[in-house]
Amino acid sequence: MAMPAPQAATRVVAGGQLVFGKPEKAKGGRLLVRSCDNGGGRNGRRVTVEAVNGAVKLNGAAVAADVRQVPAPSSMDDGGDAFRLGKFVEGRLVYRQQFVIRSYEIGPDRTATMETLMNLLQETALNHVMCSGLAGDGFGATRQMSLRKLIWVVTRINIQVNKYSRWGDVVEIDTWVASSGKNGMRRDWIIRDRNTKNMIARATSNWVMMNRETRRLSKIPEEVRQEVLPFYLDRSIITADANGGGRKIEKLTDSTAEHIRSGLAPRWSDMDVNQHVNNVKYIGWILESVPLDVLEDYHLTSITLDYRRECRQSQLLESLTSMTTTTSPATDEPPAVPASSRCCSDLNSTHLIRQQDDGAEIVRARAEWRCKGRPGATKQP
Structure with missing residues (x-):
């Protein structure tokens, strides 16, 4: 089988640019590249390289038995x-x-x-x-x-x-x-x-x-x-x-959820090698039903996910969310969050990912949110 002709190559040597020229045929069918020159480079030093079928000489001296064995410089050494x-x-x-x-x-x-x-x-x-x-x-x-x-x-x-x-x-x-x-x-x-x-x-x-x-x-x-x-x-x-x-994470229903997002479709890229949706993907679907002002003004400081069953690519999903302020010690009841008072206190939220056709539970979740502008909020570097 005929071998493809090597292409010209470029490599930086001694601060300049070394250009390999077109190969020439040598005896025995070998390929020869001669007189590769960096033109002097920025430091004025001239470098000449000769290579015959991978055997490399730098300014006439052999530097490697095989060019393929010369390691490329790496900043990860x-x-x-x-x-x-x-x-x-x-x-x-x-x-x-x-x-x-x-x-x-x-x-x-x-x-x-x-x-x-x-x-x-x-x-x-x-x-x-x-x-x-x-x-x-x-x-x-x-x-x-x-x-x-x-x-x-x-x-x-x-x-x-x-x-x-x-x-x-x-x-x-x-x-x-x-x-x-x-x-x-x-x-x-x-x-x-x-x-x-x-x-x-x-x-x-x-x-x-x-x-x-x-x-x-x-x-x-x-x-x-x-x-x-x-x-x-x-x-x-x-x-x-x-x-x-x-x-235990309480189950949300149509009557207890404040926000519902339907029509969420798992993609092929959401599947893992065990042929079900990767457990990380549910985070994104949970956030789909969280109000935008919460996402903008709060840090998600804690989340617990309770996985109830597998999810396959063919299933359409719904995301349900209910937001409350942090429980008051005096009443021990988490009041609902009025839109005008958000970011005045920390928030709790409850979530559900379910199948859209029959309502079967996939994931229950509970989260905690802290206002970005409040003292003690999640610190940033």
């Missing part, structure tokens, strides 16, 4: 892997990873969104499993789970935010796991600012196993339990009753 893979700390019980907040991960107020934080938590959890050596061929599943066609599904997650990072900030996330009852697992996270080491967010979640073919919940097989047991760390970052994280 010092510690770059830390932003991609992470490491174990505390005797391999805690997994730690760092992330840069990208421009496409911030919202209108130029800070990372709640969805961004949730995605980073999920990424850290999956990398924890991969780097532990337990990963099978599933999405965060261990080898024994893969053999038994089991997957992890989240039943509840609570995240509390003290400060939202900005574009370009680097965050450091710690995660670990522990048992939760007889057939569940708890996963916790801490998010810190890498520079200050201050905790800026924390989260906890509960997970159970499901058969990926029958879609039925499963007990944890003993073989799987023995796989994950060495990684269990009995440490809670959020107690079950902190900020109502363990309380």
Whole structure:
């Protein structure tokens, strides 16, 4: 089979621009490139390169056996892997990873969104499993789970935010796991600012196993339990009753919801490899029914999501929201929020994502909001 002719290439050498010319044929069918010159460069130094089938000479001296083995300069040489893979700390019980907040991960107020934080938590959890050596061929599943066609599904997650990072900030996330009852697992996270080491967010979640073919919940097989047991760390970052994280979330109805948004359609890109909607996607649908002035004037400081059932791409959804001010100690009743008095006090909200055709519950949620202009509001860097 004939080989395609190499194209001219350009590379910066010694401050100037080195231009490889058109190849010439040498004996034996080899390709030869001669007399590549940088023209002197800004520093006046002339560099000549000769290459024969990848063997490179710089000013007549051999510099590499094969041009393909010459590493390209990289600004990530010092510690770059830390932003991609992470490491174990505390005797391999805690997994730690760092992330840069990208421009496409911030919202209108130029800070990372709640969805961004949730995605980073999920990424850290999956990398924890991969780097532990337990990963099978599933999405965060261990080898024994893969053999038994089991997957992890989240039943509840609570995240509390003290400060939202900005574009370009680097965050450091710690995660670990522990048992939760007889057939569940708890996963916790801490998010810190890498520079200050201050905790800026924390989260906890509960997970159970499901058969990926029958879609039925499963007990944890003993073989799987023995796989994950060495990684269990009995440490809670959020107690079950902190900020109502363990309380039952009341169901909204057409009569109790103040705002309803219908016609929400899951996209193909919302699906994960377990063939259901990724758990982070529900945050966006919840916010679809939150009043715009709340989104503009308040920080979402805490949210608890209670996942009730799977959601597939073919299902149309509805988002329901009810907003109240923080419960008054005197009356112990959360009054409704008049539009004229918003941002005078902190808010609580209750949410429901349901199927539009039959009203079947998908996710219940409860959230807390703090006015951006009030003292003690979620701080920004």
